[in-house]
Amino acid sequence: MQSNIPMQPFAPNMEEQNRWQHSALRRRLIIGAWAQDLEDELGRHLPMDRREAWGPADLSSNPFEQITRQLAVLYSDAPSVTNINGDINALVARDGIVTRAGLWPLMQRVQQMVIGVRESFVRIDVNPITDPYPGIQYRLVTPDFVYCESNPDIPDRPNYYCEYRLRRTHGHKYTWVADIFDMRDINDPMFGMFEINSDGTVGRDVSEEFMGTPAQRGATYVYRDSKGRPFIPVVLYHAEKTGFLWDTYNGSQMVYGSLTSAVLYTMFVHCVRDCAWAQKYVAGLSVAGLSQVDQDSIARRSSIATDPSSILVFTQDPDASGQPLVGSFTNPTNPSELLESISKYEMRVALAAGLNPADISRQSGDPRSGYALAISRTGQREAQKKFAPTFRMGDEELLTKTAILANTFLGTKLPEDGYRVSYHSMPLTPDEIRAQREDIIAKLQAGLISPVTAVTMMYDDMDINEAREYLLQIRRERAEFL
Numbered sequence: 001m002q003s004n005i006p007m008q009p010f011a012p013n014m015e016e017q018n019r020w021q022h023s024a025l026r027r028r029l030i031i032g033a034w035a036q037d038l039e040d041e042l043g044r045h046l047p048m049d050r051r052e053a054w055g056p057a058d059l060s061s062n063p064f065e066q067i068t069r070q071l072a073v074l075y076s077d078a079p080s081v082t083n084i085n086g087d088i089n090a091l092v093a094r095d096g097i098v099t100r101a102g103l104w105p106l107m108q109r110v111q112q113m114v115i116g117v118r119e120s121f122v123r124i125d126v127n128p129i130t131d132p133y134p135g136i137q138y139r140l141v142t143p144d145f146v147y148c149e150s151n152p153d154i155p156d157r158p159n160y161y162c163e164y165r166l167r168r169t170h171g172h173k174y175t176w177v178a179d180i181f182d183m184r185d186i187n188d189p190m191f192g193m194f195e196i197n198s199d200g201t202v203g204r205d206v207s208e209e210f211m212g213t214p215a216q217r218g219a220t221y222v223y224r225d226s227k228g229r230p231f232i233p234v235v236l237y238h239a240e241k242t243g244f245l246w247d248t249y250n251g252s253q254m255v256y257g258s259l260t261s262a263v264l265y266t267m268f269v270h271c272v273r274d275c276a277w278a279q280k281y282v283a284g285l286s287v288a289g290l291s292q293v294d295q296d297s298i299a300r301r302s303s304i305a306t307d308p309s310s311i312l313v314f315t316q317d318p319d320a321s322g323q324p325l326v327g328s329f330t331n332p333t334n335p336s337e338l339l340e341s342i343s344k345y346e347m348r349v350a351l352a353a354g355l356n357p358a359d360i361s362r363q364s365g366d367p368r369s370g371y372a373l374a375i376s377r378t379g380q381r382e383a384q385k386k387f388a389p390t391f392r393m394g395d396e397e398l399l400t401k402t403a404i405l406a407n408t409f410l411g412t413k414l415p416e417d418g419y420r421v422s423y424h425s426m427p428l429t430p431d432e433i434r435a436q437r438e439d440i441i442a443k444l445q446a447g448l449i450s451p452v453t454a455v456t457m458m459y460d461d462m463d464i465n466e467a468r469e470y471l472l473q474i475r476r477e478r479a480e481f482l
Helices: 014-031 035-045 048-054 063-071 097-101 103-117 207-211 252-274 335-351 377-409 430-445 451-458 464-481
Strands: 080-083 119-127 135-141 146-150 158-168 174-182 190-196 202-205 234-238 280-283 285-287 291-293 301-303 314-316 325-328 360-362 373-375 419-422
Touching (some): 014 035, 014 103, 035 048, 035 252, 048 252, 063 103, 063 252, 063 335, 063 373, 063 377, 097 135, 097 377, 103 119, 103 135, 103 234, 103 377, 119 158, 135 377, 190 207, 234 377, 252 335, 280 285, 335 360, 335 373, 373 377, 377 419, 430 451, 451 464
Antiparallel strands (some): 080 419, 119 135, 119 234, 146 158, 158 174, 174 190, 190 202, 280 325, 285 314, 360 373
């Protein structure tokens, strides 16, 4: 790591600083950068001498990452996007703006981050000279780098967005810069880049250095729709509609439980390596050849390396009297029982995600059996239904803003509203398909449901109007081709 990279500045206030720290912990658990967090947790559980004896930390258990990853299945297949107000092929076709920008693959990670961190942003940038195509770029921004404010009447939508970003100056030095979008006064919007002081306060305007133009204020603000209404080219995704801007600490028991689970697995590795045999002892004898270890620390001790093929040499203790003794204690722990206990604790941590216990199982038939958690396909489909409404709001806002930016900067003529996003449910098993088909046909023949209702039961992300259009399309195609 480069030594000239400064530390991230403090947040504007202590409440925001605490939010940043907790959100950053969740982000590190998801991306696998939590080794130091586990070391800190081990230090809270163990005195220094015991920590030294345990050896390397074991990062193999992370229920938080496993569960959030398996719940993030809404974008396993690219959603269907429609718009009744005009042609949107330039946006969503195979070579469309959204496809080239890789939005839907990115949204797989976005959803996991939103589920885990509770909120995340997708920021839209325009690159008119990007090789090989000019177009839109999307970027995931986690909330531990963002300070926001909102209108009290619309508390879960920011009207002030301040993103802390590490940038390199023309002198090749790194500095923290805040990208600020300010819409608190709708008649005087602003976008600019500003230095951030170490205490978190906003410093001097550096827009010209990094943007090439002064900060955009009032009439010069370019992020506007065709009617001249300004907007922020950022979309905030919520894991749950709470009516608040942040839901930072919801589900924190799974976060802290995952750290404790890793502590217990580190203990398991230590026990298997160092304690899975009968402990031997001597009385009236001393082991020859001991090495003095860590004599300058609280963990100082004498040790000698042994294994099943080594021979230990003992010498008579001059201070002892009587016959020397050599014996052994029984095994201090049973590794199988210890692993089972830890696995039960890990399952308890996973249930903090709010899942049905019947939907969580353990991987079987592979080396990870005993601690790798798996969510059933039924549980994943239920998660799709749960997350679809909140993510649909974000996706439709994102597509609307993308279309506006494409019209403004790329010369397209896309509709700027009316976008509808439909998600594809996870495929059913053959048995599930047969049971669903038989149930729907039986109800349809008995007159208990209409054809429109039957379609919505088969395709649970369709609304009534889409089901009607689907049935009309079937009738037209049957008349044309049969």
